Amino acid sequence: MVKMRKNLVTLGVDLGGTKVKTAMVDIQGRILYSHKNLTHPEKGPDQIIMDMIACINECQRKAGEKADGIGVGIAGQVSESGVVHFAPNLKWWDFPLRNKLEENLQIPVFVVNDVRAATWGEWRYGSGEGVSDVVVLFLGTGIGGGVITGGKILQGCSNAAGELGHITIVVEGRRCRCRNKGCLEAYAGGWAIAERAQEMVRSNPTAGQHLIQLAGSVYNISTATVSQAFKEKDSLATSIVEKTGQYLSAGLVGIINAFNPCVLVLGGGVIEGIPELVTITQKNIKERALEAAIKKLKIKKSALGENAGIIGAATLAQDQIRG
DSSP states (O other): OOOOOTTOOEEEEEEOSSEEEEEEEOTTSOEEEEEEEEOOGGGOHHHHHHHHHHHHHHHHHHHTSOOSOEEEEESSEEOTTSOEEEETTTTEEEEOHHHHHHHHHOSOEEEEEHHHHHHHHHHHHSTTTTOSSEEEEEESSSEEEEEEETTEEOOOTTSOTTOGGGSBSSTTOSBOSSSOBSBSHHHHSHHHHHHHHHHHHHHOTTTTHHHHHHHSSSTTOOHHHHHHHHHTTOHHHHHHHHHHHHHHHHHHHHHHHHHOOSEEEEESHHHHHOTHHHHHHHHHHHHHSOHHHHSSOEEEEOSSGGGHHHHHHHHHHHHHHHO
16 A cells, blocks of 8 residues: 655656656656667567666656656556566566556556557547546557547456557458458558558559658668658649548548547657648548537547556556556
């Protein structure tokens, strides 16, 4: 049992494939101090734990106090007991992350999927604040999401709800990085946009000349390359963005019809790099979604941006401590 204090402060952790970011967050959702470390996944999970602990301790040193609890967001499927069932970026299977950290730090630790943490952050202090029905979708390298319904976050039978990037939008479509084909992520995730762009340039090098010039080679074409070329009004990049908007809209229409949110929050690196995707999806959703489902719908960009996950993880720890 954690002894509660008036100025409850928790530490949020965003654990990625190559780096870990920590931040001390107060009960107003404000970041007080932050710190970032590189991780070394090639050295195995024990070394990553040590990298995390070093980052956490340095953040607490900066703050001059110990956190009351720690919330960790990680890209992967996580059990309610804090076991990471599968984290593809780290190549972890059934790893007891919560227990490992608590043994070393002697602080309560709560582990959650990274985009569910971002959902929590946007709901409590961002674009979904004060709303009881919210869907959050973050488009980065992959696509993840979270659903708030009736003022509660949707967890699912095995705590795996919210994998909105893996709904099927094309039967027997492009192979995803999960075991399915035709997922939303396989068309609108960052890796998929880059993959589709490279394929289009290979099939038409003349049309793709500007993309090649920006990237240096076809192999190096990324979502950032497409974004830059799109800003410079390149015709092939424009076509890629418009098509991506159509795929994204197809997934969002199904999500909106299913969950009927009051607010849909879109965030992540892809949205930050190509904000026009929000406008494209707004138009398509208005034309295709059920009228009853969009009657009160507002579509917003993430208010917390890259800090949504870390603020959400810390806030989740606060909420767990306060019951």
